[in-house]
Amino acid sequence: MINQGRLSLRQALVICYLSDLVPALKNCMKLKWLLIVLFIHLCSQLPAQQNGDPKLTEIWKPVPRVVSPGATPSDAPSDAIILFNGKDAASWQNKNGNAFNWKVESGAMTVVPNAGDIQTKEGFGDCQLHIEWRTPAEVSGEGQGRGNSGIFLMGRYELQVLDSYNNNTYSNGQAGSIYKQHMPAVNVCKPPGQWQTYDIVFTAPLFNQDSTLKSPARITVFQNGVLIQNNVELWGPMQFIGVPKYEKHGNKESLLLQDHHNAVSYRNIWIRPL
């Protein structure tokens, strides 16, 4: 909390001296001191900056904890949970609870078409997430059939992954969209076969005791360093047909990656619970 301003001793003495210059006050000590006390009280209620002391708006405690940044903004900082380091997929399992069954090769894990979605064993709520993805270099299919996958926060809220480089589809279904909700602000996709990054800040929805929605989920996304979703409010979980509707769920849920039958790859996945 910022301190209120205080009148200095020197300022009080100046007020005493000036009050002596007012004839009506000079001969009435009670009124004079009443006015001085009232003036000091009013000054103490003023915002600190009006009294001219910059220290009054300084906050010294608490102190932010120290985090060591990665070598580049894509590298995990010291307090991140590493979900995939290019070799070890131990944090993941198939959505149906079976063992992880995507391909891990050359520092990436890649969808095996029809193997099913995968999800983290650990649940997450509010978070900062970094994830890198690549659609197949060999282009086949079009629209939603070209390099389709998806990143489902809390297993429900889909940030679309798609080859959207010269590939027309509905705007709120292209790469960087919150699928069937918000289109990305711009299309900043790289050509197929190149690695791309998403840096995500996700705020989980909150629910009331009676299961009604208290506050919706929100998401901010940078794709390849460019802002594409600016703290947008989600309408509910991903809904392929119809209008999405929130349903109460836990405050920590698995992060899910979609098998949409295209060999999309992922690497360098790290998360910071917030």
Ligand code: MG
């Ligand atoms: Mg998808």
